[in-house]
Amino acid sequence: MLPVEVLEASAKALIDFQGKGFGIAECSHRGKEFDGVLDEAISRCRKLLDIPESHDVLFLQGGATQLFNTIPMNFLSGSADYVVGGEWSKKAASSAQSAYGEKIRIIASSEATNFDRPPTGWKADPTAAYLHVCSNETVHGHRFAEWPEHPNLVVDASSEMMSRPHPIARTALVYAGAQKNLGPAGVVLVIVRKDLYPRIAKSVPKIFSFQALAEAKSCLNTPPTFGVYFLLEMFRWLETQGGLSAIEKRNAEKASLIYDAIDGSGGYYKGTVADKSARSHMNVTFLLPTEEATEKFVKDAAKAGMVALKGYRTVGGIRASIYNAMPVAGARALADFMKSFAKAG
Numbered sequence: 001m002l003p004v005e006v007l008e009a010s011a012k013a014l015i016d017f018q019g020k021g022f023g024i025a026e027c028s029h030r031g032k033e034f035d036g037v038l039d040e041a042i043s044r045c046r047k048l049l050d051i052p053e054s055h056d057v058l059f060l061q062g063g064a065t066q067l068f069n070t071i072p073m074n075f076l077s078g079s080a081d082y083v084v085g086g087e088w089s090k091k092a093a094s095s096a097q098s099a100y101g102e103k104i105r106i107i108a109s110s111e112a113t114n115f116d117r118p119p120t121g122w123k124a125d126p127t128a129a130y131l132h133v134c135s136n137e138t139v140h141g142h143r144f145a146e147w148p149e150h151p152n153l154v155v156d157a158s159s160e161m162m163s164r165p166h167p168i169a170r171t172a173l174v175y176a177g178a179q180k181n182l183g184p185a186g187v188v189l190v191i192v193r194k195d196l197y198p199r200i201a202k203s204v205p206k207i208f209s210f211q212a213l214a215e216a217k218s219c220l221n222t223p224p225t226f227g228v229y230f231l232l233e234m235f236r237w238l239e240t241q242g243g244l245s246a247i248e249k250r251n252a253e254k255a256s257l258i259y260d261a262i263d264g265s266g267g268y269y270k271g272t273v274a275d276k277s278a279r280s281h282m283n284v285t286f287l288l289p290t291e292e293a294t295e296k297f298v299k300d301a302a303k304a305g306m307v308a309l310k311g312y313r314t315v316g317g318i319r320a321s322i323y324n325a326m327p328v329a330g331a332r333a334l335a336d337f338m339k340s341f342a343k344a345g
């Protein structure tokens, strides 16, 4: 879900940008109009996330998947540590392993319990090139309540970016595919610490080099111009909502409405996450007693106007994605529906 105000403002700019008689997708990415959009997007992003000058802000293409391939290409030296807590961190680690073999060390995994929690009890090598984690596992519905500590922490924050304040200052690189919580598919937001650039080998093609991309202000080639504009509108909207601390509070309220409906159902619904303190505030996952009940739940919910609730195939059950734009009323409607469905079932 995306905020109606952001959708409307972006649609308007697509038709006519600031009354100029042309739309934002119709002007050059090297012209002053788009340059202004880019500057404002970078500066609002910096303000919202409190990004220090030590880090660059990039808007790239290729999605989060390209990012988890280009990160080792740029920054791997010696070995890198990966924590695998779900489908996405597993994909990141496997992809890096297929290119770099044993230099990519999986130091912890919760796969043995079907990724029902973030791995615990691990310790990363502080001298590793970096530690890679996925802060919110979209499929499995859990998160690191606190991002881990490492001198070179790399975070895939795709499904929770800007859902709460993030400790950017103590990260090496954070990336997020926009399509979950920020805007349309086609842009990935990257925040990268500049002191990593000397590690980039000359053999890395410029188009994949974070330094070259930063020096060209994300315009080494044509950036995803409309996507960047949409993100700018999203950043403006987030400010009107009171910034990330206010959003965090609202997201916690939404999540607890649904988790309370699970926990108060007398066992009818079962949360899929073993450790309650790691429950995601963005993707709420739970099971019903049978497949038939799950199918009926999805159908009846759709009739009541609540869609996209089917869980991912490896987890099953229900996944309610309650990204920033979902109002508290939406979460409450689902919680109420869950209560009456369980009563009738």
Ligand SMILES: Cc1ncc(COP(=O)(O)O)c(C=O)c1O
Residues within 6 Å of the ligand: 062, 063, 064, 065, 066, 088, 134, 136, 137, 138, 156, 157, 158, 159, 177, 180
């Ligand atoms: C946490 C996470 N990482 C990575 C991805 C992959 O993103 P993309 O399709 O932009 O490559 C997703 C997509 O759902 C995701 O949720």
